[in-house]
Amino acid sequence: MTQNMSFLRKFFLYKCLFALTFWNYANLSVEDELFTSVSNNFPENGSNKKIKSLPPLYGKSPQCKAGSDWVVIQNTTESLSLSEITNCNVKKLVAFLSNFRQGSRLQNLTLTNVSVNWNYLMEIFQTVWHSSIEYFNTNNVTQLSDIKSYNFNYSGTSMKALTMKKTIITDLYFVQDDLYKIFADMNIANMTIADSEMIHMICPSSKSRFRYLNFLKNDLTDLLFQKCENLLQLETLILKKNKFESLRKVSSMTSYMKSLKYLDMSNNLLRHDGAEVQCQWAESLTELDLSSNQLADAVFECLPANVKKLSLANNQISNVPRGMVELKSLEELNLASNRLADLPGCSGFTSLQFLNIEMNSILTPSADFFQSCPRVRELQAGHNPFKCSCELQAFIRLERQSGGKLFGWPAAYECEYPESLRGTQLKDFHLSLLACNTTLMLVTALLLTLVLVATVAFLCIYLDVPWYMRMTWQWTQTKRRAWHSPRVDQGNVLQFHAFISYSERDSLWVKNELIPNLEKGEGCIKLCQHERNFIPGKSIVENIIDCIEKSYKSIFVLSPNFVQSEWCHYELYFAHHKLFSENSNSLILILLEPIPAHLIPARYHKLKALMAKRTYLEWPKERSKHALFWANLRAAISINLLKADENLYEETD
Ligand SMILES: *[C@@H]1O[C@H](CO)[C@@H](O)[C@H](O)[C@H]1NC(C)=O
Ligand SMILES: *[C@@H]1O[C@H](CO)[C@@H](O)[C@H](O)[C@H]1NC(C)=O
Ligand SMILES: *[C@@H]1O[C@H](CO)[C@@H](O)[C@H](O)[C@H]1NC(C)=O
Ligand SMILES: *[C@@H]1O[C@H](CO)[C@@H](O)[C@H](O)[C@H]1NC(C)=O
Ligand SMILES: *[C@@H]1O[C@H](CO)[C@@H](O)[C@H](O)[C@H]1NC(C)=O
Ligand SMILES: *[C@@H]1O[C@H](CO)[C@@H](O)[C@H](O)[C@H]1NC(C)=O
Ligand SMILES: *[C@@H]1O[C@H](CO)[C@@H](O)[C@H](O)[C@H]1NC(C)=O
Numbered sequence: 001m002t003q004n005m006s007f008l009r010k011f012f013l014y015k016c017l018f019a020l021t022f023w024n025y026a027n028l029s030v031e032d033e034l035f036t037s038v039s040n041n042f043p044e045n046g047s048n049k050k051i052k053s054l055p056p057l058y059g060k061s062p063q064c065k066a067g068s069d070w071v072v073i074q075n076t077t078e079s080l081s082l083s084e085i086t087n088c089n090v091k092k093l094v095a096f097l098s099n100f101r102q103g104s105r106l107q108n109l110t111l112t113n114v115s116v117n118w119n120y121l122m123e124i125f126q127t128v129w130h131s132s133i134e135y136f137n138t139n140n141v142t143q144l145s146d147i148k149s150y151n152f153n154y155s156g157t158s159m160k161a162l163t164m165k166k167t168i169i170t171d172l173y174f175v176q177d178d179l180y181k182i183f184a185d186m187n188i189a190n191m192t193i194a195d196s197e198m199i200h201m202i203c204p205s206s207k208s209r210f211r212y213l214n215f216l217k218n219d220l221t222d223l224l225f226q227k228c229e230n231l232l233q234l235e236t237l238i239l240k241k242n243k244f245e246s247l248r249k250v251s252s253m254t255s256y257m258k259s260l261k262y263l264d265m266s267n268n269l270l271r272h273d274g275a276e277v278q279c280q281w282a283e284s285l286t287e288l289d290l291s292s293n294q295l296a297d298a299v300f301e302c303l304p305a306n307v308k309k310l311s312l313a314n315n316q317i318s319n320v321p322r323g324m325v326e327l328k329s330l331e332e333l334n335l336a337s338n339r340l341a342d343l344p345g346c347s348g349f350t351s352l353q354f355l356n357i358e359m360n361s362i363l364t365p366s367a368d369f370f371q372s373c374p375r376v377r378e379l380q381a382g383h384n385p386f387k388c389s390c391e392l393q394a395f396i397r398l399e400r401q402s403g404g405k406l407f408g409w410p411a412a413y414e415c416e417y418p419e420s421l422r423g424t425q426l427k428d429f430h431l432s433l434l435a436c437n438t439t440l441m442l443v444t445a446l447l448l449t450l451v452l453v454a455t456v457a458f459l460c461i462y463l464d465v466p467w468y469m470r471m472t473w474q475w476t477q478t479k480r481r482a483w484h485s486p487r488v489d490q491g492n493v494l495q496f497h498a499f500i501s502y503s504e505r506d507s508l509w510v511k512n513e514l515i516p517n518l519e520k521g522e523g524c525i526k527l528c529q530h531e532r533n534f535i536p537g538k539s540i541v542e543n544i545i546d547c548i549e550k551s552y553k554s555i556f557v558l559s560p561n562f563v564q565s566e567w568c569h570y571e572l573y574f575a576h577h578k579l580f581s582e583n584s585n586s587l588i589l590i591l592l593e594p595i596p597a598h599l600i601p602a603r604y605h606k607l608k609a610l611m612a613k614r615t616y617l618e619w620p621k622e623r624s625k626h627a628l629f630w631a632n633l634r635a636a637i638s639i640n641l642l643k644a645d646e647n648l649y650e651e652t653d
Contacts, residue, residue: 073112081110090120097124100131102158110137117143118171122150122182129157137163147174152182161190161212168196176200184208193218203228210234211259217241222249229256238264240289247272247295247302251279254304260284266291266311274298281305290315291334300325313337313356320344335360336380342366343381346373356380358408363387363417367394370402379405382412388421388429390436396426468625471632474617496528498588498637499551501544503562506592509619510557514590517630518637525637552586553637558616559592560599563607588636589616 068088074081085093100106109128114121121144128136129152136159144167162183169179180202183193192214193201199219204210208230215224220242225231226249234257244250247270254260260282270293272279281304288304291313299312300321307327311334318339325348332354335344340360346352353375362384370376379402386392399406406413410427421429434441459465498518502510518525528547535543548554556562589610600607610616617636620629 074110077105079108079110080106081108081112083112085111085114085116085124087116087120090116090124094120094123094127097127097131100133102130102132102156104132106132108135108137109133110139111141112139114138114141115143116141117145118147119150122152125182126152129153129159132158134158134160135163136161137165138167139165141167142170144169145171147171147179149175149178150182152185154185154187157188159186159188161192162186162188163190163192163194164196165192165194166196167193167198177202181205190214192216200224204230206230207232208234212236214238215242219243222246225253225256227256228253231257231260233259235259236262239268240264241267244268244270246270247290247293247299248277248279251281251302251304254282254285255280257282258284262287264289265293268293270295272296272298272302274301279303281307286329297321303327305329308332310334320348322347324348343369343379345369346376349373351375353377354380356407357384358412359383361385364389364391365395367398370398370405377405378407380407382408384413385416386413386426387417388415388424388426389418390431392426392429393431393436396429399426464620464622464625468628471617471625471628474632474636494550494552495526496533496547496551497525498553498555499528499544499547500555500557502557503559503565505561505565506557506559509592514555514557518634525634553588554586555588555590555633555637557590557592558595560595562592563595563600563604587615588633590633591616591618593619 068086070085070089070093071083072081073083082093097109111124116124121141125136141164147169180200183191184202184204185206185208187209189209190212191210192212194214194216195218197219198215199221201215201220201224203225210231211233213231213234213236216238217240220239222244224239224244237254237257237260244265245268250263250265250270254263261284263285266289270290272295279302283304283306285304286307287309288307289311290299291311293315295312295315295317297317297319299315299317301324303310303325305327306329308329309332310327310330313334314337316339317335318341320335320340322345327349329351330349331351333349333352334356336356336358338357338360340357340362342362343355343357343365352373355373355376355378358380362381364387365381365384369379399409410425413426415421415424415426415429434444500510500514515527515529518527528551533547535546538546587610595611597611600611617629617633620626
């Protein structure tokens with residue numbers, strides 16, 4: 001294939017060239033060629049026109065100073081390293097190098113800062129080619145000009161590896177083959193042309209011995225080695241940092257390279273949009289680096305079937321489609337710095353051993369990863385924006401269960417959300433089992449409720465807490481009322497604090513318990529007892545009523561006995577005196593013994609109402625409660641005691 005392509009350099013030079021061509025080579029239609037070059041779009045069938053190179057812009061042989069010599073950087077029997085090779089000393093160098101015929105001991109030659117024209121460079125190469133040198137390196141070959149066809153004699157060489165770094169061509173316009181053919185047809189094992197702004201390389205014209213090609217950091221495009229059937233021994237191809245765009249074209253490039261094992265396509269502009277024709281990869285390809293490209297999920301439709309080690313780091317993958325890909329040999333997968341939201345399953349990658357998924361967008365990784373990927377020995381999942389919540393607990397447990405399979409644990413695993421936990425290592429993030437397990441939480445709540453109910457029941461049954469509470473409540477209510485109740489105009493007939501009424505059968509209790517307790521206590525409570533303070537000549541009822549009217553309060557000691565024998569005495573009084581209305585403060589009921597409802601005769605509405613309202617003080621059987629009972633009772637009586645006392649004293653004065 002003849003390709004008359006221009007090997008062009010910087011853009012301002014193109015413009016410069018326009019001007020030059022316009023008046024120097026006006027008859028040549030250079031413009032078209034130029035534009036196609038600028039857009040990196042090379043016609044496969046370039047025109048067969050031979051375009052002469054321009055006169056060199058740079059590198060015109062300067063006046064050679066006498067004694068301008070190279071600089072020796074290293075000079076041993078096996079290895080020689082020289083610098084500052086110019087058009088002035090190059091003839092001397094060629095003569096010097098031709099001393100090292102095949103069989104001599106010099107193996108390595110390195111030339112740095114070489115500034116010679118094309119023909120001299122080729123003379124150096126040709127001399128080295130037929131010498132004993134096995135490793136030939138050039139670095140910083142500048143001002144390479146005057147490129148034209150050179151008849152290189154490829155026969156019989158000791159050379160194993162050629163490495164050219166920073167080869168800068170100042171020639172603007174030349175026949176592409178003249179340059180590329182020299183290198184493409186070198187039948188050596190290793191060749192590196194790096195950092196040289198190279199835009200193309202042609203296919204070797206016969207079966208090549210290249211096993212290792214490294215074109216790192218150039219400007220190569222999808223047109224490289226298309227349908228090139230002469231790279232059958234090539235095992236390693238490095239095209240890192242070039243301008244490749246189509247993953248499919250890259251795959252078809254490899255399809256002729258029957259020995260290709262390792263391909264580095266990292267740092268290109270690769271895309272793949274799925275809908276295209278099927279990809280065709282070399283079957284031998286086992287290691288592929290596609291990192292730092294522009295690949296999205298569709299890349300999984302275009303991968304070499306036998307790949308063992310694959311890097312897709314730093315692309316735009318957001319999902320590993322399940323079921324679509326089957327890479328049975330894949331052992332190592334690098335998906336770092338993509339946009340994945342979860343760990344991929346291993347359904348398509350049954351041999352996977354290493355997975356790197358750092359720096360993606362995984363909030364809560366699914367915890368069934370190691371079940372789905374039993375062969376994985378190492379999972380590198382750090383530097384993701386983990387959301388520290390209950391769901392993440394499962395993943396943290398996974399760490400413990402997996403036995404050190406999480407690479408970078410614990411330093412690389414930190415909470416990102418919620419904000420309050422940002423920066424906390426997952427290792428230190430604990431939520432109680434309870435908070436995360438709903439069933440457990442419900443059971444616990446239920447148990448707690450049961451315990452509470454049991455405690456309350458126990459308190460009620462064995463300690464009679466409700467009674468204490470009721471008494472305390474009544475006591476506080478009474479105190480409150482005492483504080484707030486308005487001055488009640490009782491007239492000036494009051495002589496007693498309280499009138500006390502009870503059944504004859506309960507008199508023992510009244511005399512032994514009630515009276516002593518009330519009268520002897522502080523406050524000097526005066527009680528009116530209808531027996532004790534009996535006025536002769538009046539009926540019992542009259543006496544009672546008299547007693548009631550002279551007393552500030554009325555205490556009734558209620559019991560079944562009282563209800564059956566005495567209540568009727570008061571019915572009449574209740575009927576006539578609104579004083580004992582339900583709201584009255586004057587009425588104090590003491591329930592000495594419970595009164596079964598059926599014992600209360602149906603006509604005693606008032607009593608029933610009072611009983612129903614439970615506005616009575618209950619006499620507790622337990623001794624321990626007596627103190628509180630008396631306090632309560634005394635408080636109930638002591639309402640407005642001062643005012644009552646005033647009245648009492650007025651009366652006695
Ligand atoms: C390339 O050139 C050959 C012969 O010159 C011609 O037959 C073929 O059609 C050309 N291909 C393209 C793509 O121009
Ligand atoms: C390297 O050293 C040898 C002597 O050790 C000398 O003869 C030879 O000229 C030197 N080579 C260069 C390129 O200076
Ligand atoms: C020659 O170069 C090769 C490759 O760079 C290196 O491995 C080897 O050690 C060198 N030999 C000597 C004698 O410097
Ligand atoms: C490359 O070599 C030229 C001279 O040959 C020199 O001027 C230039 O500074 C060198 N560049 C580097 C990076 O060494
Ligand atoms: C190449 O040239 C540059 C600039 O002149 C100089 O700094 C550098 O040391 C040279 N390299 C060698 C290996 O001599
Ligand atoms: C090529 O080089 C070899 C070895 O130096 C020599 O024998 C042969 O004659 C050369 N061929 C031509 C055409 O110069
Ligand atoms: C060619 O390069 C490969 C990879 O760097 C290396 O393993 C091999 O030893 C090299 N071969 C020679 C002959 O330098």
